[in-house]
Amino acid sequence: MNKTKWIALAAGLALVLAVALLVSPRAEFVMGGAMVDVGYRLQDHLAAYDLGDADAHHHITPDAVWHEFLRQNDLAAGVRRVFPRSRYHPVVAMVACMDARIDTNELTGDTRRYYYIIRTAGSIMSEREEEMLELAVANGVELIVLTTHTDCAAERVARAPEQRSHYPHLVEGVAERERRIAEFLARPAIAERIARGELQVRRATIDTANERLVPAP
């Protein structure tokens, strides 16, 4: 994109933002989300800031990745010092797979940190994750969203006989996923809140291709 187009894009965004601010909080919210998305698009192709080569044409050492990681954090933390963010109390806790194609910020387009997120391969849970969720509920969470996603590598490992011996605990975790969810729902602190209507636990599948959340029936 040439310089003139960038200026036109910036001017257009400024105009739309000014109108949005005058129109409604809803428009302001959507505009904020749109600007975050513009930021994603601006960064997406910047090879100079890559932490690795997606096509593996050249090797980048772990040490180089670490130092680039620190450099980018320094930049981000510097911005946060200048523009501190408001604190909101999370009311949603979500369990999601660690798959990097899923960006939990993008699932709702809300950047304001209303979420506790637990990420594990295959969205598997043990007693530890169950306690994490119960702690989140004790801290005010009113909705728990338990997700899985399409094209899940952990689920593929669990289905592949030659992989099962390499990752026995992961395979076990996937196999006992439903049992763990039932176990969590039966925990007294959780069951009582659900019965009183103070807590909901919902299930959903994330379409990995477009990050659309498909609620379970």
Ligand SMILES: [Zn+2]
């Ligand atoms: Zn996955």
